[in-house]
Amino acid sequence: MAQFNDWCVAVDEPVGNHFRRVMTGQTANLPTGIQATAAIVPAHYASEEHVARALARLGKPAAAALIQGKLPTTKAIRSGDLGEIYATEWIDAHSGGYRAPIKRLRWKDHRNMAMRGEDVIGILQDPQTQRLHFLKTEAKSRVALTAQVLVEARAGLDKDGGLPSAHALSFISARLLELNNLPLADAIDDALLKHGIPPQNVWHLLFTFSGNAPDAMLAASLQAYPGQFNQWGVGLRVAGHAAFIGAVYDQVIANANNP
Secondary structure, X not given: OOOHHHHEEEEEEEEOOXXXXXXXXXXXXXXXXXXXXXXXXXXXXXXXXXHHHHHHHHOHHHHHHXXXXXXXXXXXXXXXXXXXXXXXXXXXHHOOOOEOOOOHHHHOOOOOOOOOOOOEEEEEEOOOOOOEEEEEEEEEEEOOOOHHHHHHHHHHHHHHHHOOOHHHHHHHHXXXXXXXXXXXXXXXXXXXXXXXXXHHHEEEEEEEEEOOOOHHHHHHHHHHOOOOOXXXXXXXXXXXXXXXXXXXXXXXXXXXXXX
C-alpha cells in the first residue's frame, strides 16, 4: 500500500451531498512517501509471479532488467501512471470496501504510452445479493492542476451515461479469467449481459495528484455537478511534484538493482 497516512495529512469535508478529501504530503515525511511508493510501483507494471520467476531462473540482474524495462521513461507518462497508481491504492485502502481488481498498467501497449479507457474502476460485491457496485474513476496528475483539467475529468466520468463502459468492464473480466478469478469475472459478465447496471450502483471518484492545492477546484467541481451519481473528490498534493515523481522512479530502479 502507498501508506498515505504515514506521510500525508488528510482533511475531509462534505461538499453538498458529495465528499472531498485532500491529502497533503508533509515535507519532512516525503522521503517516507518516496520509499512507500517505490515499494508498490513494480507490482503495478509486472506481476509478483513474473518477477519472482525471472529472479529464480535468471538471477537478480535479469529481474531488475524486467522491472526497469516496463517503467516509463518520459516525465509525462510517469506522472500519469503514478496518478493512476495512487488512485488504485487509495481505492484499495480507503474507499470503504471497493477494490481495483486488476493492476491495469501491466497490460500497457508500450511503457511510454498512456492507456485508453477509464483509468480505474473500483468494484464492491454485495455479500447478500452478489450484485456489483462500481466506483468509476478518473485520475489526473499535473504539476499545476487547473479547473480545465477537472472539466476533462468530468467529461470522462460522464461518458456512457455515467456508467462504467462495457469495453472497460469486458477488459477487466477477461484479465480476471486469465488470473483465474472466475467468480468475479462471472459477476462482471452478469452485470454486463444479464442484470444491467443500475445508476444507483455506481459512484464517481475524481482523483487528482498535483503540486498545487486542489481544495477549491475539487469543491467547485463537486458543487457544479448536476447529475445523479454520488461523487467523491480526492486530491493528493505534493510540493515539488515533478522532483517527487523522479525520485520515486529512481528509487524503484535502485531497489530493483540492490543486491
